[in-house]
Amino acid sequence: MATHYSSFERGGITWLLQRLTAVFLVGVLAFHFMLLHFVNHAADITFAGTQARMSQVGYFATMWLFLVTATFHGVNGVYNALVNQGLDGTAKRAVGAVLTLASIALIVQGTRVALAMTDLL
């Protein structure tokens, strides 16, 4: 029986980042769900309420980090899944480029949305 087992090759920076973001996301995703479904019900959410939350520096920073880490973890997870299925060569590079562009677009748009929700600026 193995004493140590890992799903991915060890030693790479993305391997480490996938796990570090996982640790962060475990807490923040649970917090996000609790706050916006159980403390504040989704049906009762208004722009004013969202703006009040997003105008607190700590909450804004947490949500922006949530966006960045979730995008990395999710898109890198998709990439790893495709590589596990045998993606290789030119197709691997092309998929990597498309996923990188999609990540950048999501983070840019998510940042625009976050800024529109706050009155910090």
Next chain:
Amino acid sequence: MSQTYDRGTVEDFGRWREFKAGMWAWLFHKFTGWVLVGYLFTHIAVLSTATASDPTVYTQTLSGLEELLIVRVLEVGLLAVAVFHILNGVRLLLVDLGLGLENQDKSFYASLVVTGAITVASVPTFLAGV
């Protein structure tokens, strides 16, 4: 000192017939991961209504969606997917740290049971006021 662990061919989806706990955990983690990353892109798209010059666009879009029963039901599904991915993710982190590999089947079953319990307990909250 490291040892090898023969997990078979990862790419062979036909192995689901073997009913090995680790294989189901792997499949469920992949499935829930795809759902969550798909939802992330959709979520930012819907929240983009906050960039409209009229703030009521955001409020009315969210309340309009929440009036639909199918949206509430899908939210319960999203909670189930998120809870399982979190719990199984913790299980994977522990295994990666060398903890609990011998009990990885039991921790997978525990993840399923806790996910089911949280999901069922959350149904009244999600469906309230539809």
